[in-house]
Amino acid sequence: MPGIWETNMNFSQWSRSLVKTIAVVLALALPTALAISSADARVGGGFSSGSRGSRTFSAPPSTTTAPGSTSQFNRTYSQPGAGMSTTAPSRGGFFNRGGGFLGGLAAGFLGAGLLGMLFGGGLFGGLGGLSSFLGLIIQIVLVVFVVRLAMSWWQRRNSPQAAYAGAGPQTSYRSGLGGGLGGGLSSGLGGGFGFGANNAPLEIKPADYEAFERLLGDIQSAWSNEDVAKLHTLATPEMVSYFEQDLAQNRARNVVNKVANVKLLQGDLAEAWREGETDYATVAMRFSLSDKTVDRNTGAIVAGSEQPGEVTEVWTFARRPGSPWELSAIQQTN
Numbered sequence: 001m002p003g004i005w006e007t008n009m010n011f012s013q014w015s016r017s018l019v020k021t022i023a024v025v026l027a028l029a030l031p032t033a034l035a036i037s038s039a040d041a042r043v044g045g046g047f048s049s050g051s052r053g054s055r056t057f058s059a060p061p062s063t064t065t066a067p068g069s070t071s072q073f074n075r076t077y078s079q080p081g082a083g084m085s086t087t088a089p090s091r092g093g094f095f096n097r098g099g100g101f102l103g104g105l106a107a108g109f110l111g112a113g114l115l116g117m118l119f120g121g122g123l124f125g126g127l128g129g130l131s132s133f134l135g136l137i138i139q140i141v142l143v144v145f146v147v148r149l150a151m152s153w154w155q156r157r158n159s160p161q162a163a164y165a166g167a168g169p170q171t172s173y174r175s176g177l178g179g180g181l182g183g184g185l186s187s188g189l190g191g192g193f194g195f196g197a198n199n200a201p202l203e204i205k206p207a208d209y210e211a212f213e214r215l216l217g218d219i220q221s222a223w224s225n226e227d228v229a230k231l232h233t234l235a236t237p238e239m240v241s242y243f244e245q246d247l248a249q250n251r252a253r254n255v256v257n258k259v260a261n262v263k264l265l266q267g268d269l270a271e272a273w274r275e276g277e278t279d280y281a282t283v284a285m286r287f288s289l290s291d292k293t294v295d296r297n298t299g300a301i302v303a304g305s306e307q308p309g310e311v312t313e314v315w316t317f318a319r320r321p322g323s324p325w326e327l328s329a330i331q332q333t334n
């Protein structure tokens with residue numbers, strides 16, 4: 001019965017190809033997931049989250065502390081304004097109807113690869129061993145791409161869709177180069193945040209720098225204690241909503257993240273401006289801390305370490321009249 005044998009062989013080849021594809025995808029995804037859960041378990045989870053008013057979708061200027069670029073926001077309430085141009089369509093993603101030649105070509109390859117896998121031939125199954133191997137590699141890349149696209153869509157779908165701050169008059173302030181290693185956010189010249197010669201309407205004073213440094217430690221402490229009420233006094237409602245999501249995930253995993261020995265090593269001001277009645281200040285900070293995740297019942301370390309490590313992040317603070325500064329955004333550096 002050659003027909004039955006041929007069908008069984010094709011099914012066996014398809015099964016092996018599928019298992020190999022799944023194994024490679026898991027091998028690529030698992031280290032990334034472990035890296036996020038262990039090295040970036042601190043407050044913010046290693047994501048870029050929050051809002052910078054009308055400048056949410058504009059990269060903050062580079063500084064001595066953070067000379068590179070910053071990551072775009074993974075989580076934000078803000079939406080691009082009418083005057084902002086976006087390179088991606090509002091819906092449909094890479095395979096939308098208006099995706100052009102590249103989108104249609106990629107969709108065609110994906111369809112051909114999936115059909116080839118279903119019928120046992122692979123993407124280039126009829127072209128010999130080498131082509132079959134190349135087809136498998138392309139299939140793996142396409143599967144990884146689709147998985148990442150789906151995860152990105154799911155994250156956007158579950159993020160709140162309200163705007164945090166409206167646009168208003170913008171006046172930027174750029175600090176001079178100031179502060180060395182271990183200088184912290186000192187109030188004098190040569191401290192962690194320097195003072196430039198720009199005569200800007202929004203002046204960031206020594207007391208503001210001290211408030212930024214204090215918030216760095218207080219927020220990390222409240223996070224470690226899972227004190228949501230305290231976090232509401234230190235951060236905007238948007239940021240607290242992200243903290244609550246991350247804490248809920250920790251509780252679901254029966255773990256708690258402990259951050260200790262937070263010490264600012266260097267910092268400087270990227271920009272400061274005013275929108276309506278709200279003041280904004282974006283600062284780059286390099287700080288050391290010990291970051292560990294422990295089992296909630298036994299206290300055993302499941303990720304991280306007691307040993308201190310260094311982190312560089314860009315934090316944005318917001319302040320309304322008569323109110324203290326609050327954390328408005330955290331951005332990762334590249």
